[in-house]
Amino acid sequence: MAFTSLTFILLSSFCFILQAQAQAQAPAPSSGDVNLTAILVKGGQFTTLIKLLQDTQQLTQIQSQLNSTSQGFTVFAPTDNAFQNLKSGALNGLGEEQKVQLILYHVTPKYYSLSDLLTVSNPVRTQASGREGSWGLNFTGQGNQVNVSTGIVETQLNNALRQQFPLAVYQVDKVLLPEELFGAKSPAAAPSPKSAKSSPEIPSVGKTGGAPSPSGNGAAERNVGLGVIVGIGLICMGALF
Structure with a gap:
């Protein structure tokens, strides 16, 4: 009777060891699933x-990388x-x-x-x-509510x-x-202010098309008047002699 009990205990222990080893060797669930x-x-x-995921081929990329990632992925899925x-x-x-980037x-x-998103350091890559x-993305919130902001x-x-x-x-x-x-978009560079137009040049005496200065006109008139007086005086002196 004692032998039978000992045999049962040994067999039970052996089965337990085999089961534990089998569980330890079982492969972990693949992320590819x-x-x-x-x-x-x-x-x-x-x-x-x-x-969009299919057209940009990013669906294939994400699925492929899920098989080898040690960090995992987080996807933010906009509705229709x-x-x-x-x-x-x-x-x-x-x-x-640009669609790929989006x-x-x-x-x-x-x-x-x-x-995790409530305690991350913003912006999140x-x-x-x-x-x-x-x-980057920025996350805020409290409790069970989490908000995500892009700046827009x-x-x-x-x-x-x-x-x-x-x-x-x-x-x-x-x-x-x-x-x-x-x-x-960054505003286009404002055109540099045009240099102030120089004030119109005042024509000087002697230049073609230049208007004579008032002082020049007065001197000419005085010269003409003096010549007339001298001429009349000479005529009068000739008549006396």
């Missing part, structure tokens, strides 16, 4: 964003209404490279929970950072479509417009 498209489709109002509320031509007026501006190269300009627009993170490493996806009701693309 995370499907961003499926998350957005399930959200039900991100058709425009999905199309957010895109419809843009000014007419705002999106169509962008070139292909999409990358909605992605951070790090996983952030909502609580995005996938568009590293180009000319900051391309500000909106609240309303819904967490996914909040589990390596990917967080948050709904936003406005398209995040970076200042680098949509900010006020």
Whole structure:
């Protein structure tokens, strides 16, 4: 009886060890199992964003990098209404490279929970950072409310479509417009003030077309008068003799 009990204990311990080893050797869930498209489709109002992600080939890039990232990603997903509320031509007026920059501006190269975003150091780097300009996002808020600002627009993170490493996806009701693309353009340099026009040159005596000075006219008149008097005097003297 004692032998049977000892055998049972040994067999149970052996099975427990084998089970623990099997669990330890089991591969961790692959981040490649995370499907961003499926998350957005399930959200039900991100058709425009999905199309932009596909057209710019950034969907493939994000999915590929999710397989190897150690930092994760955070995606801010504008709704279809957010895109419809843009000014007419705002999106169509962008070139292909600018559309890529706009999409990358909605992605951070790090996983952030909502609580993380309340304590981050602003501005937070995005996938568009590293180009000319900051391309950063600023976060404020308290409690469960988090606001994101670009310097042009500000909106609240309303819904967490996914909040589990390596990917967080948050709904936003406005398209995040970076200042680098949509900010006020630097005013063109104002034309340098023209030098003051020189005052009209006063014609001097002796120049062609120049008006004679009053003093010159007076001297000439006096000379003519003196000549007339001398001439009359000579005529009179001739008559006497």
